[in-house]
Amino acid sequence: MTSTEVVRGEEWLRPKPAKDPVSTPYWEAAARGELLIQHCPSCGNRQWYPRAVCTACGESPEWEQASGRGTVHTFTIIRQNYAKPFRDLLPYVVAMIELEEGPMVMGNVTDIEADDVQIGMPVEVYMVEAEEGLGVPFWRPAKS
Amino acid sequence: MDSRKWRLFYFGPMDRTPVIVGVGLSEYPKAPDLDAVQHHSLAMQRALADCGIPKREIDGYICAGGSGGMMVDDAVTMSEYLRIDHRYVDSTMTGGSSFEFHVQHGAAAIRDGACDTILVTYGSDQLSRMGRMLGTGGFQRGGSRVAGPMQYEAPYGNSLVGAYAMAARRHMHEFGTTSEQLAEIAVGVREFATLNPKAIYRDPITVDDVVNSRMIADPLHKLDCCAITDGGGAFIMTTAERARDLAQPPVYVLGAAGAQTHWNISQMPDYTTTAGAKAGPEAFARAGLTPDDVDMIMFYDSFTITVLLLLESVGFCKRGEGGPFVAEGHLKRGGKLPLNTDGGGLSSCHPGMRGIFLIIEAVRQLRGQAGEVQVPDCNVALAAGSGGWLSAIGVAILGKEHP
Numbered sequence: 001m002t003s004t005e006v007v008r009g010e011e012w013l014r015p016k017p018a019k020d021p022v023s024t025p026y027w028e029a030a031a032r033g034e035l036l037i038q039h040c041p042s043c044g045n046r047q048w049y050p051r052a053v054c055t056a057c058g059e060s061p062e063w064e065q066a067s068g069r070g071t072v073h074t075f076t077i078i079r080q081n082y083a084k085p086f087r088d089l090l091p092y093v094v095a096m097i098e099l100e101e102g103p104m105v106m107g108n109v110t111d112i113e114a115d116d117v118q119i120g121m122p123v124e125v126y127m128v129e130a131e132e133g134l135g136v137p138f139w140r141p142a143k144s
Numbered sequence: 145m146d147s148r149k150w151r152l153f154y155f156g157p158m159d160r161t162p163v164i165v166g167v168g169l170s171e172y173p174k175a176p177d178l179d180a181v182q183h184h185s186l187a188m189q190r191a192l193a194d195c196g197i198p199k200r201e202i203d204g205y206i207c208a209g210g211s212g213g214m215m216v217d218d219a220v221t222m223s224e225y226l227r228i229d230h231r232y233v234d235s236t237m238t239g240g241s242s243f244e245f246h247v248q249h250g251a252a253a254i255r256d257g258a259c260d261t262i263l264v265t266y267g268s269d270q271l272s273r274m275g276r277m278l279g280t281g282g283f284q285r286g287g288s289r290v291a292g293p294m295q296y297e298a299p300y301g302n303s304l305v306g307a308y309a310m311a312a313r314r315h316m317h318e319f320g321t322t323s324e325q326l327a328e329i330a331v332g333v334r335e336f337a338t339l340n341p342k343a344i345y346r347d348p349i350t351v352d353d354v355v356n357s358r359m360i361a362d363p364l365h366k367l368d369c370c371a372i373t374d375g376g377g378a379f380i381m382t383t384a385e386r387a388r389d390l391a392q393p394p395v396y397v398l399g400a401a402g403a404q405t406h407w408n409i410s411q412m413p414d415y416t417t418t419a420g421a422k423a424g425p426e427a428f429a430r431a432g433l434t435p436d437d438v439d440m441i442m443f444y445d446s447f448t449i450t451v452l453l454l455l456e457s458v459g460f461c462k463r464g465e466g467g468p469f470v471a472e473g474h475l476k477r478g479g480k481l482p483l484n485t486d487g488g489g490l491s492s493c494h495p496g497m498r499g500i501f502l503i504i505e506a507v508r509q510l511r512g513q514a515g516e517v518q519v520p521d522c523n524v525a526l527a528a529g530s531g532g533w534l535s536a537i538g539v540a541i542l543g544k545e546h547p
Contacts, residue, residue: 015286015299017298018291049293076313078301079358081301081303084286084287089301106297106410
């Protein structure tokens with residue numbers, strides 16, 4: 001599995017995730033260009049966001065690297081947000097991405113005019129480094 | 145033990161059917177001189193005065209808190225502040241639907257004998273304290289650290305409106321629902337608001353006004369979104385037995401149920417339906433009624449899409465048919481299923497957690513005290529609250545007749 005692009009060196013003005021024991025591997029993997037989801041060895045359930053338990057059966061899930069490919073399940077174009085830095089980014093797209101592996105993840109779809117985003121559109125992940133060891137997944141239209 | 149309890153002790157079981165006997169509102173839409181706790185207090189005074197029950201008789205208290213800001217208004221703090229000598233307390237907090245869950249819990253506690261008379265209160269000074277930025281400015285700002293499940297959403301700058309917009313977009317995609325159909329909901333609720341002297345927005349609007357209003361988060365326009373106001377409310381539940389000699393006729397709790405599918409919007413399992421699909425049928429089963437028996441509905445109208453999804457999931461129309469159902473005009477004044485006769489959260493009063501006003505207006509209708517907006521022959525009303533981001537749905541079916 002190839003690692004995805006990681007954009008480094010840009011000033012990060014957005015809210016930062018507060019790493020915790022469960023989320024730390026997720027954010028650290030993203031900083032390396034890997035999108036992680038969780039897979040339950042007991043029942044096979046796959047889930048996002050990461051948790052200490054499988055939401056289906058309650059067992060302990062394991063990490064699994066996702067392909068980083070998915071489609072837009074639903075989205076909105078944010079046209080009003082008074083909070084910094086988002087007020088300077090308007091309009092932008094917040095979407096739920098349905099991963100090839102099944103789970104849905106939230107993210108922004110970039111590198112496309114907001115009005116051109118459509119449900120069902122194939123997208124691929126890229127990472128932006130918020131700080132050392134903390135990468136955040138973003139999405140752009142799939143190249144192929 | 146007071147004399148009434150001795151009487152019960154000697155004369156056997158009484159009619160413990162749960163009823164709502166007192167309701168009270170504080171002040172809305174703007175009350176700059178009241179803080180959240182004062183809203184709770186004023187609403188309690190008015191609910192007690194409404195039914196004539198003395199405060200000392202309250203032996204159960206339910207409070208979700210949640211006013212936010214500097215004020216602490218959780219159940220234990222408010223219980224101390226109001227000095228409620230309770231033997232039953234419940235602090236269930238499911239966001240705006242808390243109060244429909246409170247009816248469910250309160251009814252069970254009264255039936256069970258855990259207590260006899262329950263006070264439920266709510267208060268918020270949101271408009272006076274925060275202004276109107278909540279929907280599009282209340283999420284985390286840059287520079288903050290976000291813990292817990294929100295850490296996976298906060299970097300992306302979603303707004304409160306955006307969360308509901310994602311559900312609306314998906315519903316449009318799957319079922320062809322249109323912005324014009326959603327707008328019909330706002331137009332109908334606004335018509336009721338024109339008849340409520342206290343409503344924050346009182347000018348009539350058209351479908352064109354809604355779809356031409358500023359886009360906040362596609363596909364939701366400004367007029368698809370609820371108001372932001374101050375406000376507070378209280379209601380008092382007791383037994384049908386106790387209600388026999390009170391100032392107001394009792395309103396019976398016929399059936400109540402609640403369910404939850406998720407909390408944060410990224411975890412919504414299906415963006416086109418809600419936990420009302422579980423809570424609605426269960427409340428109807430408990431009441432022994434069907435949607436056809438309902439004379440008016442009080443639905444959480446944080447956004448037009450909230451009403452549409454509740455209509456379908458609670459069971460008033462088939463899945464995907466909410467758009468055409470609304471366009472037929474059933475929810476409007478004079479329709480077969482009038483919606484939010486007080487002007488709703490969309491046009492009258494939405495201090496953050498609107499669910500208590502659904503109960504209070506339903507009671508007013510069932511008592512026949514709704515004046516100009518009175519629904520004729522109103523025997524059964526259904527309140528459906530939505531808390532979080534279409535997350536926790538509480539349904540309470542209330543009636544004029546003893547079940």
